[in-house]
Amino acid sequence: MSDLTDRLAQGLPHGGLVVDPDVMAAYSHDMAGFCTAGTPAVVAFPETVEQVQHILRTATDLRVPVVPQGARTGLSGAANAVDGCIVLSMVKMNRILELDPVNRIAVVEPGVVNAELSRAAAGLGLSYPPDPSSWESCTIGGNIGTGAGGLCCVKYGVTSEYVLGLDVVLADGRLLSTGRRTAKGVAGYDLTRLLVGSEGTLGVVVRAVVALRPAPAPQLALAAEFPSADAAGAAVCEVMARGLTPSLMELMDAVTVRAVNELGQMGLPESTQALLLVAFDGPDPAGELAAVGEICRAAGATEVVPAEDQAESELLLEARRLALPALDRLGTTMIDDVAVPRSRLAEMLAGVAEIAERHALTIGVVSHAGDGNTHPIVIFDADDPEESARAQRSFDEIMALGLELGGTITGEHGVGLLKREWLARELGPVALELQRQLKAVFDPLGILNPGKAV
Amino acid sequence: MSDLTDRLAQGLPHGGLVVDPDVMAAYSHDMAGFCTAGTPAVVAFPETVEQVQHILRTATDLRVPVVPQGARTGLSGAANAVDGCIVLSMVKMNRILELDPVNRIAVVEPGVVNAELSRAAAGLGLSYPPDPSSWESCTIGGNIGTGAGGLCCVKYGVTSEYVLGLDVVLADGRLLSTGRRTAKGVAGYDLTRLLVGSEGTLGVVVRAVVALRPAPAPQLALAAEFPSADAAGAAVCEVMARGLTPSLMELMDAVTVRAVNELGQMGLPESTQALLLVAFDGPDPAGELAAVGEICRAAGATEVVPAEDQAESELLLEARRLALPALDRLGTTMIDDVAVPRSRLAEMLAGVAEIAERHALTIGVVSHAGDGNTHPIVIFDADDPEESARAQRSFDEIMALGLELGGTITGEHGVGLLKREWLARELGPVALELQRQLKAVFDPLGILNPGKAV
Numbered sequence: 001m002s003d004l005t006d007r008l009a010q011g012l013p014h015g016g017l018v019v020d021p022d023v024m025a026a027y028s029h030d031m032a033g034f035c036t037a038g039t040p041a042v043v044a045f046p047e048t049v050e051q052v053q054h055i056l057r058t059a060t061d062l063r064v065p066v067v068p069q070g071a072r073t074g075l076s077g078a079a080n081a082v083d084g085c086i087v088l089s090m091v092k093m094n095r096i097l098e099l100d101p102v103n104r105i106a107v108v109e110p111g112v113v114n115a116e117l118s119r120a121a122a123g124l125g126l127s128y129p130p131d132p133s134s135w136e137s138c139t140i141g142g143n144i145g146t147g148a149g150g151l152c153c154v155k156y157g158v159t160s161e162y163v164l165g166l167d168v169v170l171a172d173g174r175l176l177s178t179g180r181r182t183a184k185g186v187a188g189y190d191l192t193r194l195l196v197g198s199e200g201t202l203g204v205v206v207r208a209v210v211a212l213r214p215a216p217a218p219q220l221a222l223a224a225e226f227p228s229a230d231a232a233g234a235a236v237c238e239v240m241a242r243g244l245t246p247s248l249m250e251l252m253d254a255v256t257v258r259a260v261n262e263l264g265q266m267g268l269p270e271s272t273q274a275l276l277l278v279a280f281d282g283p284d285p286a287g288e289l290a291a292v293g294e295i296c297r298a299a300g301a302t303e304v305v306p307a308e309d310q311a312e313s314e315l316l317l318e319a320r321r322l323a324l325p326a327l328d329r330l331g332t333t334m335i336d337d338v339a340v341p342r343s344r345l346a347e348m349l350a351g352v353a354e355i356a357e358r359h360a361l362t363i364g365v366v367s368h369a370g371d372g373n374t375h376p377i378v379i380f381d382a383d384d385p386e387e388s389a390r391a392q393r394s395f396d397e398i399m400a401l402g403l404e405l406g407g408t409i410t411g412e413h414g415v416g417l418l419k420r421e422w423l424a425r426e427l428g429p430v431a432l433e434l435q436r437q438l439k440a441v442f443d444p445l446g447i448l449n450p451g452k453a454v
Numbered sequence: 455m456s457d458l459t460d461r462l463a464q465g466l467p468h469g470g471l472v473v474d475p476d477v478m479a480a481y482s483h484d485m486a487g488f489c490t491a492g493t494p495a496v497v498a499f500p501e502t503v504e505q506v507q508h509i510l511r512t513a514t515d516l517r518v519p520v521v522p523q524g525a526r527t528g529l530s531g532a533a534n535a536v537d538g539c540i541v542l543s544m545v546k547m548n549r550i551l552e553l554d555p556v557n558r559i560a561v562v563e564p565g566v567v568n569a570e571l572s573r574a575a576a577g578l579g580l581s582y583p584p585d586p587s588s589w590e591s592c593t594i595g596g597n598i599g600t601g602a603g604g605l606c607c608v609k610y611g612v613t614s615e616y617v618l619g620l621d622v623v624l625a626d627g628r629l630l631s632t633g634r635r636t637a638k639g640v641a642g643y644d645l646t647r648l649l650v651g652s653e654g655t656l657g658v659v660v661r662a663v664v665a666l667r668p669a670p671a672p673q674l675a676l677a678a679e680f681p682s683a684d685a686a687g688a689a690v691c692e693v694m695a696r697g698l699t700p701s702l703m704e705l706m707d708a709v710t711v712r713a714v715n716e717l718g719q720m721g722l723p724e725s726t727q728a729l730l731l732v733a734f735d736g737p738d739p740a741g742e743l744a745a746v747g748e749i750c751r752a753a754g755a756t757e758v759v760p761a762e763d764q765a766e767s768e769l770l771l772e773a774r775r776l777a778l779p780a781l782d783r784l785g786t787t788m789i790d791d792v793a794v795p796r797s798r799l800a801e802m803l804a805g806v807a808e809i810a811e812r813h814a815l816t817i818g819v820v821s822h823a824g825d826g827n828t829h830p831i832v833i834f835d836a837d838d839p840e841e842s843a844r845a846q847r848s849f850d851e852i853m854a855l856g857l858e859l860g861g862t863i864t865g866e867h868g869v870g871l872l873k874r875e876w877l878a879r880e881l882g883p884v885a886l887e888l889q890r891q892l893k894a895v896f897d898p899l900g901i902l903n904p905g906k907a908v
Contacts, residue, residue, distance in 0.1 A: 100795075100797070101694075101695045102691045102694055102695045102795075102796060102797040103795045103797050103826075104694060125697050126697075149638055153638060154637070157615075158640075160644065160647070161615060170884070175884065176884045176885055176888065177882065177884075177885065178885060180793075180861075180862050181795050182793040182795055182860075182861055182862055182865065183796065183826055183827070184607060184612055184793050184822075184825050184826075184862075184865040184866055185793055185864070185865055186600065186601035186612075186651045186864050186865065186869075187862050187863055187864050187869060187873075187877055187881065188869065188877055188880075188885065188886075188889050188907065188908060189648055189651070189652055189656075189889050189893075190614065190650065190651055191888065191889070193614070193644045193647035193648065194644055194647065194648050197643070197644055213699075214698075214699060215697070237556045240555075240556055240557075240558060241555045243579050243580070243668030243669070244668075245667075282737070283736070283737050283738060339634075339636040339637065339638050340636060341554075341556075341559075341635050341636055342556060342557055342637065343554070343556040368638075371637040371638045372638075373636075373637070373638050406636075407636055408636055408638075408639035408640075408641050409641055410639070410640050410641050411638040411639055411640065412638055413640075414640050415641060415642065419641075423642055426641045426642075427641065427642050428631060430624070430628050430630045431631065431642065431645060432642075434630065435642050435643050435645070437895040438643055438892065438895060439643075441891040441892060442888070453642065
C-alpha cells in the first residue's frame with residue numbers, strides 16, 4: 001500500500017477504500033461527453049462525517065487532490081477524476097435523518113438518491129420538487145453540487161431554492177455549518193447558497209437541511225403540435241404573459257419530434273415542427289389547460305390534445321420521456337444546457353437549427369420552455385474525428401448564441417470540465433477574479449476538485 | 455471644502471453632496487434602537503453608476519469609510535454612519551428600468567421604493583412579493599442589503615428568492631455584474647445570493663434584476679381567538695402539517711392583543727391570550743379558511759371569525775396593522791427578530807413571557823407565525839437607565855432563547871450593529887472566520903460599512 005492509502009485506511013472501515021483499477025476506472029468519470037478523466041490513486045467510500053474529515057485532513061497533509069462524487073450522473077465532467085486523486089464517493093452516506101411535516105424540512109446525508117427522498121416525502125403528503133431527469137439515480141449531494149433543476153422548475157424552482165442549511169467538510173478537514181432549519185434567516189453572508197452549485201470545489205457536503213412542500217395534486221397535461229418553432233415559442237411567451245404558471249412546459253423541436261415519432265410510433269404528422277407539452281397541478285387544471293389550448297390555437301397550433309385524465313396525461317408526457325432515448329439511437333449524443341430569457345426561446349431554436357445546418361449535423365432540442373432552458377443535443381459519429389470536431393464546434397457555437405441572446409452557458413448542468421473555458425466569457429474578468437479569490441479562501445491549497453468550474 | 459468633499463464634488467452633480475450638520479444628522483442613522491451613530495464627513499447622493507464608482511474610487515484613494523443607505527427604515531443600525539464616513543444615499547437612483555411580463559422580471563435601480571415597484575408590477579398583473587412592514591418607504595436596495603422579508607413570506611419567500619442578478623460597485627470602484635436575467639442559471643458561484651443580505655459590507659448595489667410573479671387573487675382572512683399561546687402555536691403547527699399554505703399567518707400574543715384592543719376598540723374579551731390571523735389567496739380561500747377554522751377550534755380557539763368578503767378581511771387584518779402603533783404608545787420600543795422552527799413557536803412565546811416577567815418589563819410579541827419568525831417588542835422607559843439596561847438584557851436573552859430553540863438571531867432585519875456580538879454565537883468560529891475572509895476578498899481595505907454585521 002502507498003503512504004496515501006495506508007494513511008486513509010487508518011480512519012476508514014474495511015471496504016472503505018478501493019484501488020482495483022477496473023473499479024477505479026468506473027469511478028473516474030461522470031456522464032459528460034468530450035471530457036478527459038484522470039486515473040485516481042484510490043476511491044474512498046466514507047460512512048460518517050468523521051471519516052470524511054479524516055480523508056480531507058489526509059489529503060491536505062499529503063497535498064493530494066480530492067474529487068467528490070455522487071452518483072456520477074452529471075453531464076459536465078465535474079465528477080471526473082484527476083490523476084493521482086482521491087475519488088471521494090459519498091454514496092454510502094445515504095440516510096434520511098429526519099422528515100418533519102410541521103417545519104416542512106428533511107435532513108439528509110448527501111448520498112440519498114433524489115427519488116428516495118421524493119418517495120419518503122410523498123409518504124407524508126410532502127414533496128421535494130427538484131426533479132432532474134436522472135432523479136431515480138442521482139443523489140441530493142450531487143444535486144447540491146450542481147445546482148440541479150428539472151422539469152418542475154417552471155413552477156417550483158431549482159435546488160438552490162430548497163437548501164436551507166449545510167454541514168460541509170472543508171479542504172483542511174474542519175466542519176462548517178451553514179444556514180438554518182428555520183423558514184427564514186439572514187444572520188451573516190449566505191454561505192449555503194454560495195456552496196450550492198459550487199461543484200465540490202469549496203467543500204464536501206456531508207449533511208443538508210432541505211425544504212419540502214405540500215405534495216401537489218396530480219398534473220393534467222396537454223400536447224400541442226405547431227407548424228414552426230416560432231409559433232411554439234410565441235405560445236410559450238403568451239402563456240407566461242397571461243399569468244399562467246404551468247407545473248411543466250416542455251418543447252421539442254422538429255428533429256426531436258421525428259425521432260420520438262419513429263421510436264414511439266406516435267403517428268404525429270410530418271407537418272409537426274414543434275411539440276409543446278404543458279401541464280398544471282393546481283385545483284382547476286382542466287380550466288387552465290383550456291386557456292392554454294386557446295393560446296396555442298391562436299399562435300397557430302395545428303392540433304391541441306388536452307388529456308381528460310391522469311392516464312391520458314401520462315401518455316402525452318411519454319413523448320417527452322422518449323426524447324433522449326430516441327435521439328440516442330441516432331448516434332453519439334452530447335447534451336448542451338443553455339438557458340435564455342424565455343422571450344428569446346424561438347430565436348434560440350432558430351439559431352440552433354442554423355448551426356446544425358451549417359455544420360451538416362443533426363441537433364435535436366428539448367427545452368424546459370417555461371424556463372427558457374434548452375438542451376440542444378448534438379448527434380455525431382464518435383468514430384469520425386472530423387465529425388466529432390464539427391460537433392464540438394457546434395456545441396461551442398450554441399453557447400455563444402445563448403450568451404448573445406442574454407442567456408447563460410448552463411441552466412442546470414453546471415460548468416465542470418466541459419464549459420470551463422466558457423465560464424470566463426459569461427462572467428467577465430471582475431466576477432471571475434472574485435470567484436477565484438473565493439475559491440482560495442475555502443481551499444487555499446487547491447486540492448478540492450482542481451481544474452473544475454472556476 | 456475638505457480634500458474629500460472637493461474630490462467627491464468633481465464627479466457629482468450640483469446638489470449631490472450635503473455637508474450641512476442638521477441634514478447629516480438626519481442621515482446618520484436608521485430606525486434601530488440601542489445603536490450608536492457616528493458623524494459623517496459628507497452625505498452623497500449619486501444619480502448614476504459612474505458617480506457611485508467615482509465615490510468608491512475616491513473613498514479607496516483616501517481610505518475613507520463608506521456607509522451605503524436606502525430609506526433608513528432598517529432596524530439593526532446597519533445604515534448608521536461611522537465618524538468621518540461618506541454616507542452613500544442611493545435614494546436618487548430610483549428608476550424602474552424595465553418591467554417584462556413575459557420573462558417576469560423587473561430591472562430596477564436600488565432607490566426604487568418597494569411599494570412603487572409593487573404598484574408598477576400590479577399594473578401589468580404581476581407582483582413583487584417581498585413586503586416588509588415599511589414597504590411604503592423602504593427601497594429595493596435596502597431590501598437586498600438586509601434580505602428583507604414581510605408578511606407574505608410564509609407562502610412567497612423572502613427577498614433572496616427574488617433577486618436574479620445584480621450590478622454592484624466594489625470598494626475599489628470596479629463594476630461587478632452577477633447572476634442573470636434567465637429563470638435558471640448555475641454558471642459559477644452564486645455571488646448574487648452572497649450579496650443579498652450582506653448589509654452593504656461587500657459592495658454597493660446599483661442595479662437589480664428581480665423576479666416577479668403573477669398577481670395573486672385578493673386574500674380572504676380569518677381571525678381566531680385563543681385562550682393561550684400554546685393553543686395558538688398548536689393550531690399553527692397543525693395548519694402547516696395538514697399541507698395548507700396560507701398567504702399570511704400572523705400571531706399576536708396577550709400583551710399585543712390588549713394593546714391593540716385598547717387602541718382599536720376591538721372589543722376582544724379578556725380571555726383572548728393570543729390572536730391568530732390566517733389568510734389565503736388561492737382559488738378557494740373560503741374552503742381553506744373553513745379547514746383552518748376547524749383546526750383552530752380543535753386546538754381550543756374560543757372564537758373563530760372568517761371574513762365573508764375582502765372588506766371584512768381588511769377589518770380583521772387591521773388588528774395586525776395596529777400592533778406596532780399600539781405597542782409604541784406604551785413606551786420606547788425595541789423590536790427583536792428571532793426566527794425559530796415553527797414547531798417551537800409556542801415555546802418561544804412562553805420563554806419571552808418568562809423573560810418579561812423576570813425583568814418586570816412589558817414585551818409584546820407579533821409573529822409571522824407561519825415562518826416561526828417572532829418580533830418580540832420590548833417596551834421600556836428610555837429615560838430610566840436602570841429600566842433601559844433591563845430592556846437590553848431581555849433583548850439579548852430573547853436571542854439566546856431563539857438559538858437554544860434551534861433558531862436564528864435574525865429572520866429578516868439583519869445583524870447591523872445591533873446583533874454583531876451575537877452573530878459569532880450563532881455562526882460559530884469556523885463560519886465566522888470564513889465570513890471575515892470573504893469580506894476581505896471584496897473589501898481588502900475595510901472601507902465598506904465598517905463595524906457592521908461580520
